[in-house]
Amino acid sequence: QQQVKQSPQSLIVQKGGISIINCAYENTAFDYFPWYQQFPGKGPALLIAIRPDVSEKKEGRFTISFNKSAKQFSLHIMDSQPGDSATYFCAASRGSSNTGKLIFGQGTTLQVKP
């Protein structure tokens, strides 16, 4: 119930292509779904986040698609660039909990080839 499953584990995309990373959850009480980007040796940084009252959120080249009935959400990176090469984590949390704990997926290592 507390898990967030992320796929694929690794992804190779050509420059200019679309990178797609998927996540699925089971706990219907989750109501906040962020994506984090992590470069080697650095802490994760918030990329984009969505709440279940919308089905899509776009910020620049990054889009989250959210399917509440399927309990799935995905990150789309349009026009992928070599600088996007990093590890991406999806996460989920329950807003009703005062702990604010984020449950993370296992991560996807993205490599964008020039």
Add this chain to the structure above:
Amino acid sequence: SQTIHQWPATLVQPVGSPLSLECTVEGTSNPNLYWYRQAAGRGLQLLFYSVGIGQISSEVPQNLSASRPQDRQFILSSKKLLLSDSGFYLCAWRDEREPAFFGQGTRLTVV
């Protein structure tokens, strides 16, 4: 603006030695604080979280402990390190429904 400081950045410690990692947050009051561990090439495992001074919750049984002596200070400790304690340790803070922000991490190698 809020900032989070975590130190040291890297640490090499012998097996059986003690550990103390410190994390401090600036620019916010009464944040939720978290310690995560990331094994090489793996995801983020929540170790401890704290919703207030002196309030510590452990997520997994382990050789580590945490303390929150001040509102914006979070410390990760061990009395005797094990080889399996090696990893990348990340401190994070979160304020109510806002995103969680991470420090830059401590790379711990137990030898």
